[in-house]
Ligand SMILES: Nc1ncnc2c1ncn2[C@@H]1O[C@H](COP(=O)(O)OP(=O)(O)OP(=O)(O)O)[C@@H](O)[C@H]1O
């Protein structure tokens with residue numbers, strides 16, 4: 001069809017200036033980009049490209065579809081956004097500054113926080129995998145409470161978004177955990193938005209929406225519990241494995257990008273499955289195989305111990321040593337033993 005357009009051709013004249021949406025950290029507006037007037041800007045905003053930052057890291061195909069523009073135009077807009085933000089190579093000292101802006105969220109257990117180098121980190125994905133009742137969902141709830149606390153108490157004074165694929169979100173648990181910390185439970189509940197995802201496409205859509213609304217809501221935590229259950233149910237059999245991995249891979253890269261753009265912590269859970277070669281070594285392996293293994297920055301394996309005790313093993317991290325921590329899951333939430 002009409003693939004190629006010049007910027008100017010595409011600009012329809014509109015009387016009123018539409019609400020293009022939020023600005024990114026740079027303070028630049030999408031319409032500051034050459035070739036993006038109110039009409040394209042509005043379409044892009046409606047598809048989630050509300051900031052120059054978001055456009056700078058988009059792929060041409062995605063942006064073209066979002067703005068109903070040609071891919072060549074999209075490529076030019078992306079390049080302009082990158083130039084404007086000075087994206088590309090940067091010196092290590094600048095990168096370090098960005099890393100230092102990463103926030104930390106306490107888990108509720110000092111031992112666990114130490115294992116994570118000071119708590120769960122923003123700008124990255126943390127994957128918690130383990131068997132049923134190992135505490136993955138309890139941890140998700142605890143993080144939703146803790147993120148709301150002030151920095152001196154291990155929080156970021158921010159809100160949380162919860163995407164629930166298994167129907168195991170329980171506001172009552174948030175109330176328990178908030179009250180145990182002397183927090184106003186009504187306020188705590190208001191600062192957590194929740195959605196049930198009914199299939200993998202819905203899950204992806206909700207996560208994209210979450211990343212769009214994060215700046216408006218001051219959300220610094222996205223929970224995805226669990227990342228793999230729908231994929232596992234929908235893609236059964238060997239023949240569908242490649243398609244499943246490809247879709248999961250794209251999904252996770254979107255999450256990663258959102259985590260970086262929004263300076264947000266993404267906490268995903270994953271079940272373990274029996275492996276046919278269980279006889280040799282670990283009888284369990286996370287669902288999702290090698291694709292999932294390479295996207296999340298921090299991967300942890302949770303297992304049950306006696307009573308309320310749980311053991312968390314840091315399996316993979318770019319900057320932390322492997323190790324283990326023991327903690328408890330109580331009515332009050334996650335605590336040290
Ligand atoms: N109100 C509570 N008081 C004390 N402990 C609780 C409470 N609610 C849950 N737990 C503990 O948390 C466990 C369930 O953990 P959780 O739901 O986080 O498991 P999970 O790893 O998400 O499992 P699954 O893979 O089935 O989703 C319970 O077995 C119990 O030990």
Ligand SMILES: [Mg+2]
Pocket residue numbers: 136137138168225
């Ligand atoms: Mg669970």
